[in-house]
Amino acid sequence: MSGYTYILFNRKNGTLYIGVTSNLVKRVYEHKNKLADGFTKKYGVDKLGYYEIFDNIEDAILREKKLKGTSRKKKLELIEINNPEWIDLYHEII
Secondary structure, three states: OOEEEEEEEOOOOOOEEEEEEOOHHHHHHHHHOOOOOOHHHHHOOOEEEEEEEEOOHHHHHHHHHHHHOOOHHHHHHHHHHHOOOOOOOHHHHO
């Protein structure tokens, strides 16, 4: 089963959320529509800023843990390098 690691944001340089899933379209849809209580709903974090695709969910989980352990600066740089306009990438994946 493939896996995805992703970073959501609420506004440029704003609040970030790192997650992992086996179905990126469904999961981002859930964040956008506030279908799950928690951090992203509380802080309005619902724009897809960055994602990575893995052949298996285990590798995606390892990457998520690594990203969560990095500095905020590194997370922001990852978005800036790959998505400098801070565009919500959700429409690219649907």
